[in-house]
Amino acid sequence: NAGVMQNPRHLVRRRGQEARLRCSPMKGHSHVYWYRQLPEEGLKFMVYLQKENIIDESGMPKERFSAEFPKEGPSILRIQQVVRGDSAAYFCASSPPSRGFYEQYFGPGTRLTVT
Amino acid sequence: KNQVEQSPQSLIILEGKNCTLQCNYTVSPFSNLRWYKQDTGRGPVSLTIMTFSENTKSNGRYTATLDADTKQSSLHITASQLSDSASYICVVSLTGANNLFFGTGTRLTVIP
Numbered sequence: 001n002a003g004v005m006q007n008p009r010h011l012v013r014r015r016g017q018e019a020r021l022r023c024s025p026m027k028g029h030s031h032v033y034w035y036r037q038l039p040e041e042g043l044k045f046m047v048y049l050q051k052e053n054i055i056d057e058s059g060m061p062k063e064r065f066s067a068e069f070p071k072e073g074p075s076i077l078r079i080q081q082v083v084r085g086d087s088a089a090y091f092c093a094s095s096p097p098s099r100g101f102y103e104q105y106f107g108p109g110t111r112l113t114v115t
Numbered sequence: 116k117n118q119v120e121q122s123p124q125s126l127i128i129l130e131g132k133n134c135t136l137q138c139n140y141t142v143s144p145f146s147n148l149r150w151y152k153q154d155t156g157r158g159p160v161s162l163t164i165m166t167f168s169e170n171t172k173s174n175g176r177y178t179a180t181l182d183a184d185t186k187q188s189s190l191h192i193t194a195s196q197l198s199d200s201a202s203y204i205c206v207v208s209l210t211g212a213n214n215l216f217f218g219t220g221t222r223l224t225v226i227p
Binding site for chain 1: 215219
């Protein structure tokens, strides 16, 4: 059973370009979470999605950022018109559908560098 | 304000020695507390999860304790190995919420 997969692992974009980060959850997991880790800081929650639904996007900037988790295919975190401050590691985690507290399994992250 | 603070920020110990990492949190209402290990360039990996009713939980050489009254947790590593070199992150979740609150981690370096 493959773990959470993210690609690309490293992404370089110029200011103003778009960045697309992909996350394939573990098999059988229908919940996906995106986190951002700025240098020297802890991970910060961005968004929580289930298949075809955004459940909680309270941690995601209102502008330029969007996320989706379609019925088929990976979850996508999209950043439009990137700025230098978007440079960070973006981690995706997934969990199985269950009540109560749940384990989140993290992917290896995508390191975005904006030049 | 929901916060998770960890100490020390960094720690260097000799291989074979024990160490204890600290976590204080102000997250409320509290649901559970997790310790993760994050190797450089990798995603976090769960070590332990504890609910408010649990005082201690072990995973091999890792033992986590929780005092829900004082809102403190510790992670004790016994007989450290070079492979223990990593960041150890304390993570707290709210009751009924989906997001996790992460500490900034303790960077542990084990030297031979």
